[in-house]
Amino acid sequence: MDQTLTASFAGALAAATLLGTAAMADNWRGWNIHVEGYPNTVAMDKFAELVSEKTDGEITLQMFHGGTLGSQPDAIEQVRLGGLAIGNFNLGPIGPIAAEANVVSLPFIFKDVPHMFRVLNGEGGAQIAAGMEAKGLIPLAWYDAGARSFYNGTKPINAPGDVAGMKVRVMNNDLYSGMISELGGNPSPMAFAEVYQSLKTGVVDGAENNWPSYESTGHFEVAGYYSLSQHLIIPECLCINADVYNGLSEDMQSAVKEAAMESASLQQQLWAEREASSRAMVEKAGVVTNEIADKDPFQQAMVPVYEAYLTANPDLRPLVELIQATD
Numbered sequence: 001m002d003q004t005l006t007a008s009f010a011g012a013l014a015a016a017t018l019l020g021t022a023a024m025a026d027n028w029r030g031w032n033i034h035v036e037g038y039p040n041t042v043a044m045d046k047f048a049e050l051v052s053e054k055t056d057g058e059i060t061l062q063m064f065h066g067g068t069l070g071s072q073p074d075a076i077e078q079v080r081l082g083g084l085a086i087g088n089f090n091l092g093p094i095g096p097i098a099a100e101a102n103v104v105s106l107p108f109i110f111k112d113v114p115h116m117f118r119v120l121n122g123e124g125g126a127q128i129a130a131g132m133e134a135k136g137l138i139p140l141a142w143y144d145a146g147a148r149s150f151y152n153g154t155k156p157i158n159a160p161g162d163v164a165g166m167k168v169r170v171m172n173n174d175l176y177s178g179m180i181s182e183l184g185g186n187p188s189p190m191a192f193a194e195v196y197q198s199l200k201t202g203v204v205d206g207a208e209n210n211w212p213s214y215e216s217t218g219h220f221e222v223a224g225y226y227s228l229s230q231h232l233i234i235p236e237c238l239c240i241n242a243d244v245y246n247g248l249s250e251d252m253q254s255a256v257k258e259a260a261m262e263s264a265s266l267q268q269q270l271w272a273e274r275e276a277s278s279r280a281m282v283e284k285a286g287v288v289t290n291e292i293a294d295k296d297p298f299q300q301a302m303v304p305v306y307e308a309y310l311t312a313n314p315d316l317r318p319l320v321e322l323i324q325a326t327d
């Protein structure tokens with residue numbers, strides 16, 4: 001073979017190899033809605049650190065906290081489409097996209113947080129994950145988001161009648177709107193970032209969330225009655241775009257998965273601490289907390305919400321029953 005040709009062939013090969021290496025170094029972008037210091041924020045930063053460590057720098061993740069890259073429904077679309085690789089999402093706004101994932105948004109479906117994790121770590125979780133993957137999102141690990149309860153600026157809530165006539169902010173999901181309507185209130189779906197101002201100016205009378213979000217957003221400053229209805233226990237995911245994940249080698253997949261699992265155990269530990277410290281902090285600031293002695297009337301009021309959901313999704317009845325039958 002001609003010497004020059006051989007040399008240029010070798011050069012081309014070297015260039016191709018170099019290019020190949022360069023193309024393998026992935027720079028991902030990640031979305032998170034929470035502020036600095038929040039358990040999810042710390043855990044997502046840990047995830048980014050672990051991903052680069054475990055992949056020897058072949059994958060790096062730049063995290064954008066505080067919802068700076070947009071609202072949660074928009075970010076979910078971005079991760080589905082691949083504009084963003086990663087997100088920490090609440091399954092609430094994923095429900096309208098993946099019907100299986102919407103079972104977790106049925107009020108009172110989980111008995112408590114440990115029950116939720118037993119379901120997620122079993123067959124129920126596998127079905128939910130498969131439903132999400134079919135829509136382009138793979139949950140790498142589950143985060144804890146505790147239980148959500150009602151809060152407002154005027155009075156403690158003890159019975160469904162206390163919600164009657166109240167305008168209550170909910171996340172974007174018809175199940176939550178149905179839930180408020182069945183309690184006699186007026187649901188107001190709205191982005192998380194708008195809730196503080198809306199509570200303050202009276203655009204809404206109340207909202208619902210867990211202790212850490214009630215505290216970190218400052219909602220407690222403008223809605224000082226927190227009533228422990230614990231009507232929703234919604235898991236969160238550390239979710240990745242399905243094509244991005246499925247396009248990785250097996251080794252890279254294991255590294256990313258391991259990083260996610262470690263991030264989730266950190267999140268769960270920090271979550272338990274933050275639930276207690278957030279509650280203590282808001283109570284010290286003057287929030288009036290009340291237990292609800294009888295939650296049965298709230299649960300009874302949800303019967304039409306379940307019926308409507310099962311009529312619209314008859315094939316999901318076995319999943320609902322599986323969750324209810326899980327000890």
Ligand code: BDP
Pocket residue numbers: 033072089090145171191192208209210213236
């Ligand atoms: C918080 C969730 C966050 C939601 C927010 C909300 O962690 O993902 O966006 O509630 O109510 O608890 O919108």
